[in-house]
Amino acid sequence: MRNFNNTHDMILFHQKHQYQFIINIGERFVNDLLDENGGFKTFDSFQQTYGIKTNFIEYYGIIHAIENGFHLKNTCKKLEDPVLPIAMDLLKINKKGCRIFYVVLLKAQHKKYVEDMNKWKLELQEDFTEERWKDFCALNFNFTNDVKLRWFQYRILHRILGTNDLLYKMNKRINDLCTFCKEEKETLSHLFVKCHISSRFWIMFQSHIQKYIPRRLHFTLTPIEILFGSNSDPIRCLITVLGKHHIYKSKMTEKKPDLTAFKQELKYYYNAIKYTATCNLEIQKFNKRWEGWSNIFQC
Ligand SMILES: [Zn+2]
Numbered sequence: 001m002r003n004f005n006n007t008h009d010m011i012l013f014h015q016k017h018q019y020q021f022i023i024n025i026g027e028r029f030v031n032d033l034l035d036e037n038g039g040f041k042t043f044d045s046f047q048q049t050y051g052i053k054t055n056f057i058e059y060y061g062i063i064h065a066i067e068n069g070f071h072l073k074n075t076c077k078k079l080e081d082p083v084l085p086i087a088m089d090l091l092k093i094n095k096k097g098c099r100i101f102y103v104v105l106l107k108a109q110h111k112k113y114v115e116d117m118n119k120w121k122l123e124l125q126e127d128f129t130e131e132r133w134k135d136f137c138a139l140n141f142n143f144t145n146d147v148k149l150r151w152f153q154y155r156i157l158h159r160i161l162g163t164n165d166l167l168y169k170m171n172k173r174i175n176d177l178c179t180f181c182k183e184e185k186e187t188l189s190h191l192f193v194k195c196h197i198s199s200r201f202w203i204m205f206q207s208h209i210q211k212y213i214p215r216r217l218h219f220t221l222t223p224i225e226i227l228f229g230s231n232s233d234p235i236r237c238l239i240t241v242l243g244k245h246h247i248y249k250s251k252m253t254e255k256k257p258d259l260t261a262f263k264q265e266l267k268y269y270y271n272a273i274k275y276t277a278t279c280n281l282e283i284q285k286f287n288k289r290w291e292g293w294s295n296i297f298q299c
Contacts, residue, residue, distance in 0.1 A: 143237040
């Protein structure tokens with residue numbers, strides 16, 4: 001028997017006029033329509049229980065809508081009255097400590113984590129191990145303390161950044177085309193890597209690094225590094241995320257990414273964190289961290 005929590009869920013179909021009868025008798029939960037075995041009551045049993053006048057077409061109409069709406073294919077677990085929230089069920093099982101809550105939350109988190117990894121593999125046509133994916137996720141907490149940038153990178157990793165593709169699927173846009181080229185679907189990989197406009201931005205950015213930092217004569221970023229970062233150097237990772245952030249801001253303001261504007265942003269960011277490090281008496285640590293990169297802010 002499948003144990004659904006959906007039985008807690010309210011019947012959301014009451015806006016539909018034809019289902020008003022079911023609200024009139026005070027039924028608000030899917031659970032109210034289940035028999036002791038977890039299946040839906042038959043029409044006769046429903047009529048006997050609630051003494052309501054309706055016809056079987058209306059009754060089975062709402063059962064069908066609930067099954068489709070909550071993706072119920074098997075029987076549900078009938079909950080005892082009064083209906084308790086899922087957290088109370090957990091408390092009944094384990095009366096000591098809160099470990100069980102963490103277990104439930106971690107299970108849900110791990111499922112999402114694997115789903116995200118598989119979606120990335122499919123989108124990039126790349127096969128990476130779960131270990132490598134773990135590294136990409138961990139990297140998000142290593143390259144900077146800046147919460148705004150961490151959150152930005154987190155949204156990319158977990159595919160919740162507002163690209164046109166995502167917004168279109170959420171019915172928030174009329175099409176899913178790329179803001180820059182208007183030719184292809186604006187997925188995360190297209191926006192940050194594959195789009196020829198973003199790609200040109202990265203080529204110019206790489207040339208800039210190669211020109212001003214002689215020891216980085218062969219500085220190049222792979223699509224994977226642009227999207228997920230690399231643990232070779234936290235500053236390299238940081239400026240790459242700042243580059244992506246510039247692309248995303250440009251998209252939001254419907255402008256093209258621009259290297260001159262990005263250089264100004266980078267310089268401003270560098271000076272701001274340098275000032276903070278000075279105030280916190282951490283300038284030596286700061287200089288060591290940025291050693292070899294400061295040339296790019298001189299031009
Ligand atoms: Zn494009």
